[in-house]
Amino acid sequence: MRRVRIEDSQTMQGFVLGLSSASRRNRFHGSVNGASPKLIAYLVDADGVRHAAWVACIWGPDGEAIVGEAGWYVVDAEQGSAELALSVLDGWQGSGVASRLMTTLIAGARQAGLRHLYGDVLDVNLRMLAFMRKHGLEAGFDEPPDRGVERVSCVLR
Structure with missing residues (x-):
């Protein structure tokens, strides 16, 4: 487990392409079919202030491989609010x-002084909704942005 680096672009591309179509749909809400350079840059260009991200890696015969990624993106600096996202290879x-x-991710958000984390989960992704509840994020704090999406959130103390 480590912070993502800009040098992880190629490895991140392999990770995204390694996700099943269902996992890609769950992570990106159906808006991603491949691993465009813009998407990869978005995932690996983390400054630690407005965007922080981590990767879970293993070493294999071809070197380091990413098996999971997570990050938060500040959406309201004044309120200390950030959106989180994560995915793991199937x-x-x-x-x-x-x-x-x-x-x-939560420890990093606290360390960065954030006060509120939220994530949008497809309402059919019951496994992720249960996972979020297990980690202290509950529905009902904010309205979901779209039909078919459940917004889960927590206040950091």
Whole structure:
């Protein structure tokens, strides 16, 4: 587990392309079919202030590979509010990678002085909704932006 680096672009591209179509739909809400340079730059260009991100990595025969990613993006600096997102390769789901990423993400948000985290989860993604509840994010704090989406959030103390 480590912070993402701009040098992770190629490895991140492999990660995104390695997600099943269902996992990509859950992570990006159906708006991503591949791994465009713009998307990859968005995921790896984290300054630690407005955007912070982490990756869970393993070493394999071809070097380092990303098996999970998580990050937050400040949406209202004055209120200390950020949107979070995370995803894990299908073969690694259920292994604890997402929990480690979420714990790291929340600790990083607190350390950065953020006061509120939220995430938008497709309402059919019951597994992720349960995961978010397990990590202290509940529905009802904010209105979801679209039909078919549940907004979960927590106040950081």
